[in-house]
Structures are given as structure tokens and as C-alpha cells.
Amino acid sequence: xxxITENTEESGNVLSKFETAAVLSDSAREKTxxxxxxxxxxxxxxxxEKTPIQKEVLSQIFSESRLKLQMKNDIYSTYQxxxxxxxxEIKTTVVFPATQKHIQKYQRxxxxxxxxxxxxxxxxxxxxxxxQHFSVQWVYNILEKKAESERILFEDTDPKTGFVLLPDxxxxxxxxxxxxxxxxxxxxxxxxxxxxxxxxLPLLQNILLKGQDLILSTFGLPRSKLRVYLHYQPSYYHxxxxxxxxxxxxxxxxxxxxxxxxxxxxxxxxNPRFYQTRTLYFPVRAxxxxxxxYREAGKM
Amino acid sequence: xxxITENTEESGNVLSKFETAAVLSDSAREKTxxxxxxxxxxxxxxxxEKTPIQKEVLSQIFSESRLKLQMKNDIYSTYQxxxxxxxxEIKTTVVFPATQKHIQKYQRxxxxxxxxxxxxxxxxxxxxxxxQHFSVQWVYNILEKKAESERILFEDTDPKTGFVLLPDxxxxxxxxxxxxxxxxxxxxxxxxxxxxxxxxLPLLQNILLKGQDLILSTFGLPRSKLRVYLHYQPSYYHxxxxxxxxxxxxxxxxxxxxxxxxxxxxxxxxNPRFYQTRTLYFPVRAxxxxxxxYREAGKM
Numbered sequence: 215x216x217x218i219t220e221n222t223e224e225s226g227n228v229l230s231k232f233e234t235a236a237v238l239s240d241s242a243r244e245k246t247x248x249x250x251x252x253x254x255x256x257x258x259x260x261x262x263e264k265t266p267i268q269k270e271v272l273s274q275i276f277s278e279s280r281l282k283l284q285m286k287n288d289i290y291s292t293y294q295x296x297x298x299x300x301x302x303e304i305k306t307t308v309v310f311p312a313t314q315k316h317i318q319k320y321q322r323x324x325x326x327x328x329x330x331x332x333x334x335x336x337x338x339x340x341x342x343x344x345x346q347h348f349s350v351q352w353v354y355n356i357l358e359k360k361a362e363s364e365r366i367l368f369e370d371t372d373p374k375t376g377f378v379l380l381p382d383x384x385x386x387x388x389x390x391x392x393x394x395x396x397x398x399x400x401x402x403x404x405x406x407x408x409x410x411x412x413x414x415l416p417l418l419q420n421i422l423l424k425g426q427d428l429i430l431s432t433f434g435l436p437r438s439k440l441r442v443y444l445h446y447q448p449s450y451y452h453x454x455x456x457x458x459x460x461x462x463x464x465x466x467x468x469x470x471x472x473x474x475x476x477x478x479x480x481x482x483x484x485n486p487r488f489y490q491t492r493t494l495y496f497p498v499r500a501x502x503x504x505x506x507x508y509r510e511a512g513k514m
Numbered sequence: 515x516x517x518i519t520e521n522t523e524e525s526g527n528v529l530s531k532f533e534t535a536a537v538l539s540d541s542a543r544e545k546t547x548x549x550x551x552x553x554x555x556x557x558x559x560x561x562x563e564k565t566p567i568q569k570e571v572l573s574q575i576f577s578e579s580r581l582k583l584q585m586k587n588d589i590y591s592t593y594q595x596x597x598x599x600x601x602x603e604i605k606t607t608v609v610f611p612a613t614q615k616h617i618q619k620y621q622r623x624x625x626x627x628x629x630x631x632x633x634x635x636x637x638x639x640x641x642x643x644x645x646q647h648f649s650v651q652w653v654y655n656i657l658e659k660k661a662e663s664e665r666i667l668f669e670d671t672d673p674k675t676g677f678v679l680l681p682d683x684x685x686x687x688x689x690x691x692x693x694x695x696x697x698x699x700x701x702x703x704x705x706x707x708x709x710x711x712x713x714x715l716p717l718l719q720n721i722l723l724k725g726q727d728l729i730l731s732t733f734g735l736p737r738s739k740l741r742v743y744l745h746y747q748p749s750y751y752h753x754x755x756x757x758x759x760x761x762x763x764x765x766x767x768x769x770x771x772x773x774x775x776x777x778x779x780x781x782x783x784x785n786p787r788f789y790q791t792r793t794l795y796f797p798v799r800a801x802x803x804x805x806x807x808y809r810e811a812g813k814m
Contacts, residue, residue, distance in 0.1 A: 228581070229577075229579070229595075230576065232572060234572055240566070240567065243544055243763070244545075245564050245567060262567055262575070264545050264567065264602075265545070265546040265564075266545055266563040267546070267604075268547060268778055269540070276530065276532050279527075279604075280599070281527050289609055289611060290609055292604070295603060295606040296600055297561070298546070298599070299598070299602070302596075302599070302602055303595060303596055304575075304579075305589065305592065306592065307593075308590070308593070309590055311589060381778075390640055436601065437627070438814065441770050458769065460626070460669075461624065463768065468769065469741065472767065472768075474769055476793070478793075482619065488688075493780060495776055514738065
């Protein structure tokens, strides 16, 4: 039956009728492309991603491919290799019919670096956060065990220094190479880095130490293999801390957005009001309402 | 004549005789694999990298490929696409004969996060740097126009606050999407972040402002599109600053190694001896001599 489905689909190659409208985004590094187009007059999004090279078929690739020499210099030479199609597939995802929302979602968004002085925070950013009423109900559901309770790996129930630790949704938990955990504070009044003062040092130190201990005992990773950090701006305004494998280039671990928790602790130890006085830099996407606010204030 | 070379090489496919010994490293994200093996008894390294999807041939890929359905759920479906081989090439690099050094170079190296207190710097790191006698003669050659002078995009010749700005070797200069420039200070006595004091604020501010100006006028990129940072540890011990496109996930721009120059300036403004007193964190590869020193000192 499986074969029949395949054959039916092959004879009716849905993409042969696909008319490309625009490339929404692409990545030369990851070998992906996101394309918007139409199938029989209706919107569709097609995502192509070249597949990782399978080590199991390397010898077949070497023996069964055609090689075209491009360049030779001393001991170095480069070729274009044409492999048999079944050893070199392209993962294809079709969204059909697609809505305008799908098309927007896959559209590349430019980012801009904002410079936020302490004054900018209080006059632009904070009012914006408050007027948006971003809901963190889903975070409260986790803390109250109304949702995702089976995913919690560790909890410290102290209302001031406690937290829950659970895997981030981006991690499939199949290998530690790309380990990604999130610690969510039980304390509810800290929106971001900007609210942290010396009062919160015991909380930050507790999250760092107990998080490191749990990861060592559960996953066998010592603290020297971990990158532990906060985002600014965070993606939701309730204090949380990211734990990722040092060898894994996690999205959002770049210097423009991530703040090592060890640095945050040192900064507050030196100056309890460090994050209420400091100029902070962070990236915002072109469609972020906060960017519009900074533009309106003449700060861009 | 070009065709003859190609044909000759095709008939003598060098890889058909390649015997795989070990996969040195691979990346599922970037679709690359580095393989060690033998050709006629001699060591060789073969690097395979799937090529970026070319937008120019998308319609051909859509119309000339075979599709095998994998999964269908509501509006989402996924397929394995088998494209004509000439539309889906694999870039292949052969190093032959390869030395032990080549093989080591491509071997995946684990990284470890080191914690370096100010005391550790003076008792472990600094003596290590000094005893290694790392040469920066190639940097002096650039500053003295004995090498790479045609690559210099801008120079400020002031001996204290001046610098040269040139493209990093990783950037092919074909598109600004992955712009990567390096500013190298004319001052010769600053090994790294650890040597910076308030005396160097005019130098840092000059590099930041003139670098931003040059990039705006030459490449049309405003400062809101730039990530400007120093590495700690640097890869060579002569002060230099990295300028990369904010939208480009440059290697080494992670929070564990990069320090935004704007933060460095603020830190020194608050405390002139910030970098002589601070505990710093940085990654080291398993084969780095500095890691051995920290282990010997019982710091790991």
C-alpha cells in the first residue's frame, strides 16, 4: 500500500505545476530555500533543504559519481561531483494551500541593532512592553503544573530562588550534542535583565549551580561544556535562563543578544544597579513593533 | 582544452580508488563531511559539501525531478526529491597526498569553557602566551605595507589611535550579506582585551566610528547592521577588531568568545582596570596548550 501511494504521487508530481512567484528566503550555509508560488491558482510555499551527507553511503558516492575537475594547485584539487540522484536527495516540504500568514512566516526578516540607553528603556521600551500586554499565561501554566508537567526535569520550589528546568522545544532530546534546556524562575515580577538587582543574586546563582548539577547528573555534561545565558530582549517577559551545549551553535547565542549568566552575576556584584543604568544593544526584526517605536522617537 | 582536462579527469575518477579510513567530522546543519582515507596506499583527505540551492534552476528542479511522498497532514506534506545530478552537485575537495597535520586540522575538536580569574591570567595564561612566542610578524608586514597592501580598504596612520581596515580572508567580497572586515591597530603592545585600559579608549572609539563610517560609505551598510567585537582569547596576540554583518552568523560571534566593542568601551569607562580585574570565560579546543596548563594547575 505504501508503494501505491508513492507511485500515485510520483505520477502526479505536484511541483511540476508549481509556478514560482518569489524566493522568500534562503541560506547558502544551510543549503535551504523557501519559495512562494501558485499551484492551480492557489498560494503554496515550497521548502527545499539538501539532506545531510549520509556516512553509510559514502563509498557508493565515491564509486558511482561523476567528477569534473575545477581547480588543481599542488596537493589541493577541487571537483564538482554528480552523485546518483537516490544518494543525494533534497528534503521537500509543501504547504498547500498556504495562507498569507504562512508566506509572511517564511519571509526573510532583516534585523537591526538597537542602542537602548537606560533612559530609552524607561521612556520607550518599558511603555511598549506594558501597552502590548504580552501574555505569559503559558509560563504560569508550567509553573502551576497545569501544562507540560511531564516535561519538567527538575524543580526547586522556593518562591524566591526556585525555578523549573525543562527541555526547550527546539531540542529533540535524542543526543546531547545540541542539548537545550530552559530554567524558568518561580518569581513573577522580573520581566528581563533590566529588572535584575543585587536582590536577585541568590536566584541567579541558584539557577546556575543547580542547573549545572542536574545537567551533569542527568546528561553527563560538565559545566565546561555549557553555555548559560539570558536573552535581551527576551522572547517573553518572565525571567528565564538558557542552557545550551557549548559545541552547539544555538540560534540566539550570538554576542548581540546573549548575556552569559556569569557576566550578569559579576556585573550586579560590582554595581547593584548595573542593569538599570547600562546602555544595552540588541537586534530587532524589521517587523518588530519596538523598532517602529525607536524610529518614531528618532533613535534610528 | 578545458574540456579535455575535464574528460581526462572524469575517466580517471580519483575517488573510485579512495578507501575510507574514518570520518573526521561532519555537519548536519551545513551538509558537509570531512573524510580521511587512502588512495593507492597514501593518505588523503576528501571534503564533501552540498552546494547552495541555485535560484536560477529552481523551475528546472521542480519540473525535472522525481518526488516520493513521505508524510501528508492537512495542508502540510513532505517529499524526498531526486533531482537531475547536474542540478544538484556536491563540491568536492581532495587533499592528496595529505600529511598528519592535514588530518588533525580537519578532525573535530571538542571545546571546553575555561574560567580565567585575573590571578589565573597573570599566573597561567600570560606566562603561556610569553613562552609560546606566537609570531605576529605577518601582522607587522600588513602594517608596514610589506604584504597585502592592495587589500587595505582604509588606514588611519596615527601611531596611537590609528589602524588599518581590510577584508577578512573568510569573506569573498562578492556580497555584503556576509561582510567580514578586520581592523588592526597600529599600536603594538596590546596583546588582548586583558591589556586594555582607559588609555586605549580613544583608540577603541576611533576604530568603531571610522570603521562604521567606511563601511557605510563603501558598502552602504549603516551601523545598525553591524556586529563589532573583539575575541577573547584572540587567535593572534595583537589588538584587532571584527566587523561582521549583523544578519550573518559569523563563526566566533557567539557570546562565549565575542565581546561587543560598545560593551568594552562602557566597561572601561566605568572602571579603567576592568579587564585587569574581571573573571573572563572563553572556549578552548581540546588540543590547545592553554587547556593543558589549566588542567595542570588543577583549574579544570
